[in-house]
Amino acid sequence: MKRLTKWRLASLFAILALILSGCGKPYLSTLQPAGEVAKTQYDLMKLSTLIMVGVILVVVVIFIVVLVRFRRKDDTIPKQVEGNHKLEIIWTVVPILLLLILAVPTVAATFKLADVSPMDNKNSNALVVNVRAHLYWWDFEYPGKGIVTSQELVVPTNQRVYFNLKSMDVKHAFWIPAVGGKMDVNTDNINKFWLEFDNTKANEAGNLFYGKCAELCGPSHALMDFKVKAISKDKFDSWVTAMKNVKTPQKADSVLAQQGQEIFNKSCIGCHAVTPANNMPETARLAPNLTNFGDRSRVAGILPHTKEEIKNWVRNPETYKPGNKMAGKYPQMSEDQLNALAEYLMGLKVQ
The missing domain is CATH 2.60.40.420 (Cupredoxins -  blue copper proteins)
Structure with a gap:
């Protein structure tokens, strides 16, 4: 019974895997x-x-x-045939x-x-x-x-x-x-x-x-x-x-965003570009280009594109992407600073 139960489970998982493979x-x-x-x-x-x-x-x-036609019926040894050229x-x-x-x-x-x-x-x-x-x-x-x-x-x-x-x-x-x-x-x-x-x-x-x-x-x-x-x-x-x-960094369109731009220029601009020309050599591009960040559909490629998730990411990127190179590259920010930075980043749009 135990073996039968195991086979049933194996069959169930096999069928489930087959169904899910088509999804x-x-x-x-x-x-x-x-x-x-x-x-x-x-x-x-x-x-x-x-x-x-x-x-x-x-x-x-x-x-x-x-198996059906040539199954053994008695103890007689059948005639041994080999070397059928057509079959070969x-x-x-x-x-x-x-x-x-x-x-x-x-x-x-x-x-x-x-x-x-x-x-x-x-x-x-x-x-x-x-x-x-x-x-x-x-x-x-x-x-x-x-x-x-x-x-x-x-x-x-x-x-x-x-x-x-x-x-x-x-x-x-x-x-x-x-x-x-x-x-x-x-x-x-x-x-x-x-x-x-x-x-x-x-x-x-x-x-x-x-x-x-x-x-x-x-x-x-x-x-x-x-x-x-x-x-x-x-x-x-x-x-x-x-x-x-977009020839130069986009200007913030609100007081809060202006505060965020100031924070960005002090803490983030060393790694992130905000102009699409980005004439730095490839080896000097340390972090993603953010020129059109406000138009994107994800934060850090994996999180919903919201101000709250931007703040969560900046607080502790290691929590979301272990081993990433952003962790520890900037000073800790207060809640007000994070709000201002998120406001500025969400305003970086080109369309």
Whole structure:
């Protein structure tokens, strides 16, 4: 009875795992592809799964037929037959054909997805984004636009976006599950690839996708998230123009925000930039760019975008992201100072 109970529990958990594997939001699930790369990878997954399931079914059918038809009926030793050339040819040729059916589209897709020649062509109009991974945040630079931002990647839909990936500390991995990837982010070389964001799928997902670090990089690896705003080409161009118009740090629009700006300039400006040009070299970018912080959807990539969560984060960032490099970099602030700082940060908008 105990064994039967264990098998029932194992079966229940197996069925539950199978059901949950099909769950997912359109902004996060790899099973709801939202771009050309993700669709190509998804089709390859389906093809390989169909081949594997087909092989399993054929083997099971043959096994059952042999088990029933050729079961032992008496003690007589049957005639021993070996070296059936037809069978040997069949079970040699069939796996080769199956491998070719899987290999040809896989190799073709690999070369297609690895083609980043437009980003290396100086005369090309390709949109290039330099992605720089840090413990535990992301830096996005648009070299052709003169813009740097952090934690939220903004991209146009129905257009290929090319990425240069590099880590500034340890090995990471760049992954937007619903759109494609993942790609290693190394310290000693730059990896390149491209993604395309489908406009219809982006609208279904509320124009917001989730990106993650997919390589174990430290105690807050699971919290190294970023958001992707996938918007139409016209809206993207408007965003670029708005960002470019921010030539100097934005002025606070209230007395409380002005107090917060003063606190920011004394305690935070040494690490955080508040202009999108951010002409500092990559190695000197110590913390996320906050130019459009008020337009973002998360605080520190993981917390709800509210003044209260800003205050909670500044009070003790180690509580939320263990091992982050912000802890201990500024003096402790009073409640009034935190209110003023949060007011100023929430006012940093470009649209």
